Amino acid sequence: MASPSSDLDRERRKCTFNVAELTDIVNGGRKKTERRRYLESLVMKEPIFSNEDYYFLSREEKYSDAVKKAVKLVEVLKEHNIENPQEYQILLGVINENLPIALHNSMFKPTIRDQGTDEQRKKWLPLANDYKIIGTYAQTEMGHGTFIRGLETTSTYDPKREEFVLNTPTLTATKWWPGCLGKTSTHAVVMAQLYIKNQCYGLHSFIIQLRSLKDHSPMPGVTVGDIGNKVGYDTNDNGFLAMDNVRIPRENMLMRHAQVYPDGTYRKPANPRLAYGAMVLVRATIVAGSATNLSKAATIAIRYSCVRRQTEAKPGELEPQIIDYVTQQHKLVPQLATAYAFAWIARYMMSTYHALHADIESGHLGALQELHGISSGLKAFTAEMSVSGIEVCRRACGGHGFSAASGLVSIYKDWLPSCTYEGENTVLYLQTARFLLKCFRQPSVTPSSMSYILIKPLPGARWGVKSPEDLMKPILLVEAFEHRAQRTIKSAAQFLESQISQGLDTSEAMNRSGIEFVRCAKAHCYYFVTRNFFQSTALLKCSKEIKESLLTLGVVFALNGIADNSGEFLEDGFVTGTQMEFVRERIQYCYKQLRPNLVGLVDAFAFADQSLNSALGAYDGDVYNRLYNWAKRAPLNKTDVHSSYHKYLKPILKSKI
Numbered sequence: 167m168a169s170p171s172s173d174l175d176r177e178r179r180k181c182t183f184n185v186a187e188l189t190d191i192v193n194g195g196r197k198k199t200e201r202r203r204y205l206e207s208l209v210m211k212e213p214i215f216s217n218e219d220y221y222f223l224s225r226e227e228k229y230s231d232a233v234k235k236a237v238k239l240v241e242v243l244k245e246h247n248i249e250n251p252q253e254y255q256i257l258l259g260v261i262n263e264n265l266p267i268a269l270h271n272s273m274f275k276p277t278i279r280d281q282g283t284d285e286q287r288k289k290w291l292p293l294a295n296d297y298k299i300i301g302t303y304a305q306t307e308m309g310h311g312t313f314i315r316g317l318e319t320t321s322t323y324d325p326k327r328e329e330f331v332l333n334t335p336t337l338t339a340t341k342w343w344p345g346c347l348g349k350t351s352t353h354a355v356v357m358a359q360l361y362i363k364n365q366c367y368g369l370h371s372f373i374i375q376l377r378s379l380k381d382h383s384p385m386p387g388v389t390v391g392d393i394g395n396k397v398g399y400d401t402n403d404n405g406f407l408a409m410d411n412v413r414i415p416r417e418n419m420l421m422r423h424a425q426v427y428p429d430g431t432y433r434k435p436a437n438p439r440l441a442y443g444a445m446v447l448v449r450a451t452i453v454a455g456s457a458t459n460l461s462k463a464a465t466i467a468i469r470y471s472c473v474r475r476q477t478e479a480k481p482g483e484l485e486p487q488i489i490d491y492v493t494q495q496h497k498l499v500p501q502l503a504t505a506y507a508f509a510w511i512a513r514y515m516m517s518t519y520h521a522l523h524a525d526i527e528s529g530h531l532g533a534l535q536e537l538h539g540i541s542s543g544l545k546a547f548t549a550e551m552s553v554s555g556i557e558v559c560r561r562a563c564g565g566h567g568f569s570a571a572s573g574l575v576s577i578y579k580d581w582l583p584s585c586t587y588e589g590e591n592t593v594l595y596l597q598t599a600r601f602l603l604k605c606f607r608q609p610s611v612t613p614s615s616m617s618y619i620l621i622k623p624l625p626g627a628r629w630g631v632k633s634p635e636d637l638m639k640p641i642l643l644v645e646a647f648e649h650r651a652q653r654t655i656k657s658a659a660q661f662l663e664s665q666i667s668q669g670l671d672t673s674e675a676m677n678r679s680g681i682e683f684v685r686c687a688k689a690h691c692y693y694f695v696t697r698n699f700f701q702s703t704a705l706l707k708c709s710k711e712i713k714e715s716l717l718t719l720g721v722v723f724a725l726n727g728i729a730d731n732s733g734e735f736l737e738d739g740f741v742t743g744t745q746m747e748f749v750r751e752r753i754q755y756c757y758k759q760l761r762p763n764l765v766g767l768v769d770a771f772a773f774a775d776q777s778l779n780s781a782l783g784a785y786d787g788d789v790y791n792r793l794y795n796w797a798k799r800a801p802l803n804k805t806d807v808h809s810s811y812h813k814y815l816k817p818i819l820k821s822k823i
């Protein structure tokens with residue numbers, strides 16, 4: 167049997183490009199790579215962050231361990247003055263667990279920043295930044311998540327005492343799901359229906375103290391706890407919250423956009439779209455998370471597939487590395503291509519958001535609406551594809567993919583809810599579809615990045631691909647996705663009109679058109695991500711070898727998208743059966759081209775072993791020793807004879823043979 171480590175060494179020698187150069191591209195430059203390494207070292211040098219035995223812990227142990235790590239992380243952040251959210255994400259990446267202060271930084275502070283007045287920011291943010299308080303964001307209730315107008319929690323203004331009184335009027339109004347709520351947070355931003363003098367003014371945000379800062383016991387009127395075990399997220403205390411006449415001062419309503427004056431006069435927000443900014447940022451972060459989690463899974467599965475050998479072709483011959491089976495390549499190379507495509511689109515979303523930030527702050531919201539329209543669909547698209555891609559990687563590791571030691575099980579379980587939180591995926595696709603249809607119908611509101619929608623595809627249009635070689639031309643690949651998106655948007659618009667013309671009211675017509683809407687939103691997202699991948703790669707200043715590899719990955723991403731959705735390309739005759747054969751042929755050609763560089767392409771993500779926490783995917787490829795040593799540490803193996811033998815097995819095994 168070949169040595170697993172030498173297998174990976176050989177793979178690394180075959181790579182045609184300089185991996186460090188690609189790592190710098192992935193990180194956004196050499197300086198960022200150096201900074202990332204430095205930040206990672208801050209975590210790796212602290213034994214408290216070790217996750218070696220993580221997979222053996224019970225839920226309660228995992229939570230408690232995560233609290234310990236969170237406190238140490240706060241210490242590291244303070245000691246090194248780390249305030250940049252992206253740098254914070256790097257530290258979390260190596261810790262590789264969903265810490266129970268996640269919502270404090272991802273939602274509590276950003277909501278106060280976005281919705282708080284200057285005085286409120288001045289009061290709350292220093293306390294939050296210093297971790298004197300720990301906050302969460304409580305919106306979802308047991309009865310409603312998606313339909314936020316249906317939330318039932320009330321906040322009634324009492325002008326005599328200049329206070330709001332918060333209540334959970336029904337069982338279904340119980341806040342349910344908020345992360346870090348159950349056992350950790352001392353405060354929460356709570357979304358509640360605002361009532362003043364018996365009139366409801368809709369949802370607003372309020373800061374509530376949940377727990378005493380002296381002994382962490384729930385405040386009077388507050389019932390709070392953990393919602394119990396979930397598919398994943400073991401370290402996080404997703405919680406429930408019920409309030410019974412909880413009084414807070416008037417100043418605890420976040421009043422940057424809407425105000426309640428002491429006498430109870432209400433002033434509504436100037437522009438309801440102002441809330442979009444924070445949402446866009448959170449969605450861009452999820453898109454980046456999709457890229458990272460899929461990159462981790464692809465790293466583990468590709469390294470393992472170069473180490474794992476199975477099934478000799480001829481008796482006595484060395485068994486091939488499983489990566490050399492084309493079926494294995496067909497599972498894993500598309501995931502690698504998708505990971506890069508998502509990394510590039512995440513960067514686009516982040517940079518567009520930051521470029522627009524000044525506009526948003528000064529109330530110029532035109533471009534924000536566009537970003538909101540597309541970010542909903544991109545969040546859904548990347549979450550959906552990354553989650554299914556991670557599962558493909560897990561299965562591609564055979565039996566060992568089912569072991570917790572693979573690392574893939576926890577990546578999957580912990581990333582799975584990204585399809586649900588921050589907007590359930592289908593609901594987000596529907597939002598993007600509505601934006602696309604608006605652009606389709608009203609050219610005057612269509613932003614330049616979406617102008618393709620206005621070009622009506624010619625009836626009888628045909629794809630300009632004449633040979634398999636043509637499929638290496640980005641312009642032709644983008645053209646195919648553009649055509650599909652244009653056609654499905656038009657057909658969704660026509661479908662909706664046909665429903666309305668049959669006499670259905672708008673909401674029922676929209677409901678009946680939902681499947682068409684989701685179809686066109688997905689088609690748009692695939693187009694957008696493919697176009698961005700080729701545009702961004704073309705602009706890179708890098709070696710010819712890197713550019714070639716990235717472009718080939720882009721071709722894999724595009725061609726698999728065409729093959730997997732072949733019906734939509736063939737349906738109107740834009741793509742012919744012969745061209746579809748070219749597509750399938752070219753996919754295999756690309757796999758062959760990329761084969762020597764597969765390990766280099768995953769090494770370039772530069773994940774520290776600790777951040778993969780995988781016996782299968784560590785850098786040195788020492789899979790079998792790691793698996794064996796890990797299993798030997800399992801709690802069940804602490805003794806040679808387990809206590810259950812004495813309790814149960816012994817009597818039945820006592821018969822004489």
Ligand SMILES: Cc1cc2nc3c(=O)[nH]c(=O)nc-3n(C[C@H](O)[C@H](O)[C@H](O)COP(=O)(O)OP(=O)(O)OC[C@H]3O[C@@H](n4cnc5c(N)ncnc54)[C@H](O)[C@@H]3O)c2cc1C
Nearest residue numbers: 303304305306310311312343344345583586587588590592
């Ligand atoms: C791990 C995790 C962490 C979370 N963290 C938080 C948190 O920190 N704070 C917080 O407030 N919440 C949190 N949530 C809640 C989360 O935001 C909601 O679960 C999510 O918004 C979906 O809402 P829902 O559960 O009501 O699903 P539902 O809306 O009930 O969805 C169920 C099904 O109905 C469909 N559906 C619903 N409405 C429509 C529609 N209009 N058209 C078509 N189909 C529809 C959906 O597509 C889905 O298939 C978290 C959830 C999870 C799983």
